[in-house]
Amino acid sequence: MENINFFDRLTDSSLTLNKYETRLAEYIKENYKKISFLDMMDISKITSVDLEHITSYINKVGFSDYESFRNFIREFAMLELKSTDRFEFSLVNVNPKINNIKNLIINKEISNLNKMMENFDESVFYSIIEEIYKAPEIIIIGTRSSSVIAIYAEQMFNKLGKKATKIISDGTDSFNKFSLFDHDSIVISIAFARYPKETIRVTNFFKKNNFKIVSITDNIMSPLTPLSDITFTIPCESISITDFYATPFSVINIIIVLLSQLDKEGSISYLNKFETTAKDYGFYF
Template identity: 25%
Template structure:
C-alpha cells in the first residue's frame, strides 16, 4: 500500500469499523465499541493490553484488525495514530504516553527504537521518484525559500544551512524577522518554496504556502501525510513519518530526509562543491576558525 492510499484509509477508519460492525463476532463487536469510544487510548495500547481491557483474547484482537482490512494489529494501530495525530492536546499526549515511558530503565531504548522505526517507515512510504522531483526542483531553482514554524524551524535552519553551501541564493524564513510574506515579497516564478509542517499543523504555514503558489513559485512540502493541509496545495509532497514519542513528535526522520536532499543536490554540483570547500578551507585557516 502506498502512502497516499494509507492516509485515505486512516481517515476512513471510523467508517470502516461502523460499516463492518454487524458482521463481527461478539468479541469483535466489544473491541469495535471500545475502540470507537476510546480510540485515542487504543492507538497506544498493545494487542494484549487491549484484549485484557475488553475481556477478549489477544488472537481476537488480531482477527479484529484483520477483519477491518489490516495485515496485522500494528497496521491498525498505525491507522489510529494517524487519525488522532492532529486532534490531541499536549496534555493528552502526556497522559497517553505515561504507560509507555513509565520505567526509567526502558526510556532510552524505547525512544531510540521508535526513532529507528520512524526512519524505516519513512523509507517505505517515500518514493524515489518523489525524492528526485524534490532534488531537481531545488537544484534548478532561481532562489530557494525555506520555512518551518514551531519545532520545525530547526529542520528548516538545518536544511538551509547546508543548502547555502551549495546554492547561491537560499533564504530561511524567520519569525523574528517579521511576517513570512514580508520576507517573501520578491518570490515568483522560477523560485522554490520548501515548507516543513508536522502536527499540530500551523494555520500560518498554509497561508504562506498559498501566498507562494499565488506568486508562481513551486512548492515542496515536507510533511507527514498526503492529507496534511499543505500537501493539497503543493507541487511535490515529501512524506516523513513522525509518530509521537511521548508529548513530542520525532523529527529525526525529517533531519535524515534533509540530509538526503542536501546530498542529492550536492551530487549535481560535485566539481563546484569541491572548489567551494577548498576556498572555505583557506578562509577557515586564515581566520583560525578551527583548532
C-alpha cells in the same frame, strides 16, 4: 475509507461480532486516539479480550493484522492529538526508568526511519532534486518546532553554494525581502501534524504569488498538499510531548549529498570558500 464511515463500520451489524469483539469495538470507538500508543497485549489487558478475539475482529474490519489497523487509525488520530493527549497516552506503557525511556525514544526513531526506507518514493524525490538543482534560490519555510529543520537546511544549502533563505515565522519582518526573491525560486515547506497555521499561511502566500512549492510532510491529507506542486511524505510519528525528527533531517541530508554529487567541482569550490571563511573568522575551535 472515510473516517466517519470507518467508525460506523467498527460496530456494523454485518460483521456478526461476538460479545468479546463487540466489547473491543466499543472500546476502540471511544478511545481511538489512545489506540496509537497501545499494542495488542495492552488492549487485551484493558478490555479483558483474548488475543484470538482481537485478531478475529481486526480481520473482520478488513485488516490483515493489528499493526496495520493501528497505523490506519494513527493516520487521522495524530491530527487531533494535543500535547497533553500525547503525554497522557504515552504513560500507559512506560516504566519511568532511564533505560526504558531510552529504548522507547530510540526505537521510535528507528521505526520511523525503517518506514521511510520501505516507502521512499524515488521518482517524486528525483523531481524535487531536479527543481532544487535548477532553482536560483531556495526558500525554506518551517515554523514552531519545524523551524530547527529550516535553520539546518538553510545552513547546509548555503554551505554548498545554493542561495537559501529560511522563514521561521509568519511575522511581517519575514517578508521584508519578499520583493527581492526570484520568482523562479523553489519554496520548500515543512510541516507535520498538528500542522502550524503560520506555516500554512506563509506557504499559501507564496502559492498566491505563483512560486513553485515542494512540501515535506507526513500525510497526503496534510493541509500543505493542496498548496504544493510536489508533495513528499515521510513518517514522523511521535510519542509523548516531543517531536521525532530523524526522518526530516535525513531527507535534508539526502538532498544535500545528492546535490553535491551532481556538481562535484562547484561543491568543492564552495566548500573550500567556506573553510577559508571559517578559518579566517574562527568558526571552530
